[in-house]
Amino acid sequence: MPRGEARWAWLLSDGGEPRNWMLVLAPLLGRHDGGWSGIGWGVFAALFTAVLPTLILRFGERRRYWGDRHVRRRQDRVVAAPGVLASVVTGTALLYGLDAPAEVTALVTAMLAVLLALLVITFFWKVSVHSAVASGALAVLTSVFGPWMFVLTPLVALIGWSRIRLRCHSTCQVTVGALIGAAVGAPVFGLLR
Structure with a gap:
């Protein structure tokens, strides 16, 4: 791969990481649904869906439970998943228990549903979490802010x-990830919103 192309691929991959989507999306939806106080709820949600999972993945990488923060080997993903899921489940329960804005709790629940679907597939086959979260985020943004958000479609494709x-x-792994993100995330978000 040419050097410039590789640089762009890494920038898009790192910038399009699932945690980055949640760091932006959760406070954005919090603001949309709960005003300025909703931003705090969004940050709280991002703590459990982005910050803590990142720390868990870095801990596992340092301990050599898996190779890198992207957890590239399918078998390693099964090992990493319980810690990440525990963080997201805890965050989801706290958001519901503390009566956070509906769009924030719906977002986190939709993310949890996507993660569970990806985990089931991961027992048999590797699928792109980057693509799943990016397409799920696009589906949620479109649901909240309208069809003009489809202007972000090229970004989802570039991440893939x-x-x-x-x-x-x-x-195929990128395509299936994108399909799962939208097909699971959008209906769960729409139902709970």
Whole structure:
């Protein structure tokens, strides 16, 4: 791969990480649904869906439970999943228990549903979490802010391209990830919103 192309692929892959989507999306939806106080709820949600999972993945990487923060090997993902899921489940329960804004709790619950679907598949096959979260985020944004959010579709496609170009996933794994993110995330969010 040409050096410039590799640089862009890494930038898109790192920028399109699932945690980054949640760091932006949770406070944004919190603001939309709960005003300025909703931003705090969004930050609280991001703590359990982005910050703590990142710390868990870094801890596992340092302890050599898996190879890197992207947890590229399918078998390693099964090992990493319980810690990440525990964080998201705890956050979800706290958001519901503390009566957080509906769009924030719906977002986190939709993320949890997508993660569970991905985990089931991961027992048999590797699928792109980057693509699942990006397409799920686009579906949620479209649901909340309207169809003009489809202008972000090329970004979702570019994130998928980066994962393929970096040889982290096949085209099929990226496509299935994107389909799951939208097909699971959007209805769960819409139902709970």
